[in-house]
Amino acid sequence: MKVAGLDIGTTGCKCTVFDGQGRYLDKAYRDYPVRRAVGGHEIDISAVMDGVYAAVREMTARYPDIAGLGVTSFGETFVMTDGDGIPLHPAMLYTDPRGKEECRVLTDRLGGRKIARITGLRPHEMYSISKIMWIRNHQPDLYRAAEHVFLMEDYVVFHLTGRAQIDYSLAARTMAFDIHGLDWSREVLDAAGVSRGLFSDCVPTGSLAGTILPQAAEATGLSERTKVVSISHDQVAAAVGAGAFDGSVAVDGAGTVECLTPVYDSMPEIDRMYEGYFSVVPYVIPGTYVAYAFSYTGGALIQWCVENLAKKEREEAKARGISVNELLESAYAGRNGGPGGLLVLPHFAGAATPYMDTGSKGAILGLTTATTAAEIYRGCMEGVAYEMYLNYQALQGSGIRFEKLNATGGGARSAVWMQMKADVLNLPITALKTVDAGTVGSAMLTGVAIGLFRDLKKAAERMVEETVTYRPRPDLHEKYMRVFERYRRVYEAVRPLM
Numbered sequence: 001m002k003v004a005g006l007d008i009g010t011t012g013c014k015c016t017v018f019d020g021q022g023r024y025l026d027k028a029y030r031d032y033p034v035r036r037a038v039g040g041h042e043i044d045i046s047a048v049m050d051g052v053y054a055a056v057r058e059m060t061a062r063y064p065d066i067a068g069l070g071v072t073s074f075g076e077t078f079v080m081t082d083g084d085g086i087p088l089h090p091a092m093l094y095t096d097p098r099g100k101e102e103c104r105v106l107t108d109r110l111g112g113r114k115i116a117r118i119t120g121l122r123p124h125e126m127y128s129i130s131k132i133m134w135i136r137n138h139q140p141d142l143y144r145a146a147e148h149v150f151l152m153e154d155y156v157v158f159h160l161t162g163r164a165q166i167d168y169s170l171a172a173r174t175m176a177f178d179i180h181g182l183d184w185s186r187e188v189l190d191a192a193g194v195s196r197g198l199f200s201d202c203v204p205t206g207s208l209a210g211t212i213l214p215q216a217a218e219a220t221g222l223s224e225r226t227k228v229v230s231i232s233h234d235q236v237a238a239a240v241g242a243g244a245f246d247g248s249v250a251v252d253g254a255g256t257v258e259c260l261t262p263v264y265d266s267m268p269e270i271d272r273m274y275e276g277y278f279s280v281v282p283y284v285i286p287g288t289y290v291a292y293a294f295s296y297t298g299g300a301l302i303q304w305c306v307e308n309l310a311k312k313e314r315e316e317a318k319a320r321g322i323s324v325n326e327l328l329e330s331a332y333a334g335r336n337g338g339p340g341g342l343l344v345l346p347h348f349a350g351a352a353t354p355y356m357d358t359g360s361k362g363a364i365l366g367l368t369t370a371t372t373a374a375e376i377y378r379g380c381m382e383g384v385a386y387e388m389y390l391n392y393q394a395l396q397g398s399g400i401r402f403e404k405l406n407a408t409g410g411g412a413r414s415a416v417w418m419q420m421k422a423d424v425l426n427l428p429i430t431a432l433k434t435v436d437a438g439t440v441g442s443a444m445l446t447g448v449a450i451g452l453f454r455d456l457k458k459a460a461e462r463m464v465e466e467t468v469t470y471r472p473r474p475d476l477h478e479k480y481m482r483v484f485e486r487y488r489r490v491y492e493a494v495r496p497l498m
Contacts, residue, residue, distance in 0.1 A: 002018065002065055005442030007072050007237075007439055011032065012032060013032075013052055017063050022444075024434075026059060026062060027439070028059050040092070040097070042092060043091045044091075045090065048155075048156075052156055057221045060220060066226055068450040069227070070229040070231040070445055070446035072441075074152065075233050076128050077152060078092060080135065080150075080198070081155075085148065085159055089139070099134040102131075102134050102192075103130035106188075110187070115175065116270055119175050119185065119188065120172060120273070122274050124356060132192070133193065136194065148198060149200075150164075154170070161216070162213055164201060165200050167205045171184070172233070172280075184196050206448060208228070211225060231445050233281070235292055238251060238408060238437040239251050240456065241408070241439070241441030241464070242441070243406060244406060245456065249405070250400070252421065253437070254411025256303075259293070260294065261292060261293075263290055266289075268289060275354070276391070276395065277353050295352050296348075297346050298346075301346050302325070302377070304348060306328075312373075332416065339480055342365065342366040343365040343486060343490055344383030364379065381417050381420055382483075383487075386484055386488075404430065412431040423480055426472045428470065430469040431466070431467045444460065447459055
């Protein structure tokens with residue numbers, strides 16, 4: 001018996017297979033195009049399903065005994081369909097600029113803080129409801145023809161099983177979900193002028209949806225006895241896969257986006273969360289919640305630096321048989337760490353929490369003719385760490401109590417970056433063996449849903465493996481804090497100029 005996790009991302013999907021003991025076996029990946037223009041950001045949902053079928057089919061060709069398939073996805077992006085799930089338009093991405101005016105109207109009707117108290121979200125046009133309102137206002141014939149609104153998780157689950165259900169954590173990304181009643185908010189939907197009947201049924205994270213439909217079995221190679229599970233928003237799956245089950249530990253998702261995910265043992269202080277644009281999301285354990293504190297550029301900024309500024313270093317690293325990251329980080333070997341001489345504002349794709357300012361730009365301060373690519377690389381790592389510390393400070397008073405971080409993602413492989421974060425945040429950070437905690441979390445929840453594991457604790461014992469813990473050094477923390485006092489003023493200094 002095997003389980004698989006299907007992760008639907010913005011530009012591609014992957015299917016990862018684990019055996020009955022929770023050991024990783026294999027994965028398949030398929031990408032699909034994203035269209036971005038001045039007027040809209042869209043994705044062809046039929047191409048997403050083609051990718052899903054192809055990725056799963058590649059795995060079933062090697063592992064025909066997959067007993068359970070869990071589905072996770074990125075958030076906010078949605079598509080309206082007819083009764084059979086046939087899309088009526090390209091799916092609107094969360095980055096799509098349409099819906100800004102509708103978000104303002106909805107906020108004027110209900111009030112921003114009231115919306116936050118209902119949904120756990122400070123109003124922003126990235127969330128689905130504003131864009132659904134835009135379709136109703138600007139494409140009324142399409143809206144009248146629609147019988148379903150799907151986000152990516154429930155769209156795929158519907159096509160695999162015929163069941164329209166969405167888990168709480170993904171439903172919360174619409175800004176139309178009541179995080180207290182754990183169902184669609186009648187008050188928000190009435191104010192938005194959007195029909196409740198369009199949405200999938202809300203279910204707890206990790207709920208069984210049913211078995212595979214015959215036509216889906218044929219398309220994927222899965223047995224018609226295979227059970228499909230509605231998992232969660234991808235960040236929630238990553239928290240599960242990182243073994244974060246109570247407020248004592250938070251997750252450092254060191255991927256393309258840098259995301260700090262604390263767990264709350266009870267409802268966070270909503271007004272405090274509102275100030276920092278932090279979302280409040282129902283978690284897998286009833287009565288608990290998670291929040292997302294993030295920077296749009298984590299690993300993405302490091303990759304930008306490597307690709308654009310370290311061309312000579314890439315050649316040297318190749319000749320030496322090491323990664324360019326290792327080469328750039330080796331420039332600081334033996335220096336006992338500590339801050340470099342640059343200040344890097346990592347807003348190269350806009351500012352996320354606690355600003356949510358998509359117009360903000362990145363900045364590198366302190367350059368001289370002697371500055372090297374390795375020094376800029378180091379400054380980029382520091383900038384991401386400072387931005388996370390800024391978020392950590394903004395979360396104070398909201399109910400957090402974590403005393404350590406579990407780190408996942410490609411960045412967790414960098415001992416230099418992990419130690420830097422431990423020193424800046426003044427918290428121990430434990431790197432986990434798995435880079436992709438989301439697929440592990442999906443497999444854990446799928447295994448529990450189909451009876452392979454008794455509970456998440458047992459699943460974690462099998463599947464969550466710690467490697468090394470980086471402990472903060474008080475003297476280095478003090479040095480970083482002296483620089484941080486300057487860093488925290490960079491945004492206010494640069495933003496009026498750009």
